[in-house]
């Protein structure tokens with residue numbers, strides 16, 4: 001058996017989750033489920049609650065009420081060490097605290113599994129997935145924004161947690177690396193992992209994701225397939241734009257016409 005694969009799959013669900021931050025209600029009675037084999041995009045306007053929801057799912061923030069459970073076990077009953085083996089999380093932004101090499105930063109993603117004989121090989125393979133071999137020996141404080149993000153993504157990908165949660169993973173990437181990342185994450189989901197992403201890029205979400213969770217001002221506005229959720233009426237209303245979504249052989253063409 002693979003040395004890392006202790007938990008093979010992760011069903012994660014939240015039930016009536018609400019969250020208050022500094023007295024402000026930022027999530028209100030959110031219920032949704034994420035299954036192995038699925039790539040889900042959490043979308044919505046700025047401030048809708050995407051990062052907050054991802055942090056609650058990853059156990060970084062505790063819900064004010066409601067429950068989050070992985071494989072039907074409440075997150076509150078899962079130890080931090082066990083959670084780290086179940087869930088790899090990439091926050092929206094994260095400045096490097098000190099100047100380690102790219103390879104050492106990626107290797108942090110293996111910490112939940114202790115010392116591994118093939119650490120270096122795993123780190124090399126993860127960096128290769130983001131075309132980041134050249135960053136292995138570079139101090140991370142000397143990388144560009146997109147290069148650093150790719151190293152952080154390699155850290156997300158290096159372990160074998162069955163659940164991957166990434167907050168705006170494509171935000172700093174050029175178009176080639178956005179496509180490459182979504183293809184990689186699609187393949188990871190097809191391999192049986194549960195993958196949840198906050199995304200602003202609706203065409204990318206439509207093209208690669210199985211499911212979309214649409215948040216609006218802390219509430220769950222819609223969830224379903226991209227074709228269910230990405231309708232001009234709904235997206236237009238939630239984002240305050242006029243837009244057109246056309247579907248051609250399952251591929252979306254999305255055009256924003258104007259502000260409303």
Ligand SMILES: Nc1ncnc2c1ncn2[C@@H]1O[C@H](COP(=O)(O)OP(=O)(O)OP(=O)(O)O)[C@@H](O)[C@H]1O
Pocket residue numbers: 021022024026044045046047048049050051052053
């Ligand atoms: N640390 C914090 N303390 C208090 N309120 C916060 C904090 N972080 C976010 N908020 C508030 O919570 C709400 C949801 O923020 P969140 O970051 O989850 O939204 P988001 O959908 O990820 O937005 P964006 O697309 O801009 O990243 C917003 O009203 C925001 O102002």
